[in-house]
Amino acid sequence: GAGVSQSPSNKVTEKGKDVELRCDPISGHTALYWYRQRLGQGLEFLIYFQGNSAPDKSGLPSDRFSAERTGESVSTLTIQRTQQEDSAVYLCASSLGRHTEAFFGQGTRLTVV
Amino acid sequence: AQSVTQLDSQVPVFEEAPVELRCNYSSSVSVYLFWYVQYPNQGLQLLLKYLSGSTLVKGINGFEAEFNKSQTSFHLRKPSVHISDTAEYFCAVSGLIQGAQKLVFGQGTRLTINP
Numbered sequence: 001g002a003g004v005s006q007s008p009s010n011k012v013t014e015k016g017k018d019v020e021l022r023c024d025p026i027s028g029h030t031a032l033y034w035y036r037q038r039l040g041q042g043l044e045f046l047i048y049f050q051g052n053s054a055p056d057k058s059g060l061p062s063d064r065f066s067a068e069r070t071g072e073s074v075s076t077l078t079i080q081r082t083q084q085e086d087s088a089v090y091l092c093a094s095s096l097g098r099h100t101e102a103f104f105g106q107g108t109r110l111t112v113v
Numbered sequence: 114a115q116s117v118t119q120l121d122s123q124v125p126v127f128e129e130a131p132v133e134l135r136c137n138y139s140s141s142v143s144v145y146l147f148w149y150v151q152y153p154n155q156g157l158q159l160l161l162k163y164l165s166g167s168t169l170v171k172g173i174n175g176f177e178a179e180f181n182k183s184q185t186s187f188h189l190r191k192p193s194v195h196i197s198d199t200a201e202y203f204c205a206v207s208g209l210i211q212g213a214q215k216l217v218f219g220q221g222t223r224l225t226i227n228p
Contacts, residue, residue: 033216035218041220041221042119042203042218042219042220042221043157043203043218043221045215045216045217045218048213048214048215048216050214056213056214056215058211058213058215091156091157093157093216095216098207098214099145099164099207099208101147101159101162102147102159102205102216103159104149104156104157104158105156106155106156107156
């Protein structure tokens with residue numbers, strides 16, 4: 001597709017369950033970002049992948065959060081033992097490289113009940 | 114440490130009035146600056162960007178922003194707003210922040226246009 005694709009678009013999960021969120025970036029984009037947006041708040045940086053370099057994981061809020069990226073393609077964000085405070089929209093973005101425009105997906109709305 | 118500060122969380126204005134949304138950043142090295150807009154129930158899209166060159170940058174939908182290095186600001190302006198400009202606006206900085214290359218966003222400014 002032409003844009004960044006995220007799946008699922010909505011996810012409701014029970015507290016304590018693990019969830020996996022998927023992001024398909026735009027083809028050829030070497031940079032990929034994950035952000036969290038809580039209701040009515042700004043974008044909270046989670047993790048950044050740039051090509052084959054080690055990812056910048058400095059924004060991950062706890063060790064329950066992890067992310068992987070296969071080469072310069074798909075990325076998955078995994079949240080283990082979900083908590084209610086994990087409820088948010090998780091946004092993925094990709095760009096051609098550093099300092100260039102980031103294109104955002106529509107996000108995954110995660111609700112932990 | 115906050116790298117991007119949007120000074121106003123909400124800005125209500127009347128239709129056809131001018132508007133300025135303020136953004137300040139705190140990085141001391143070269144940065145690249147962006148404004149994104151998020152319309153209700155939609156994803157984020159780029160309004161404009163400053164990478165280098167002219168400090169006055171023009172974007173889509175009649176918006177413009179001015180990069181001021183001495184004041185570390187990148188305020189967004191529009192001379193006459195329309196109802197359709199109602200949205201959340203995010204300022205973002207790309208650069209070396211807290212020892213790593215990042216794209217960091219401000220908390221957002223909710224612009225509400227009243228008829």
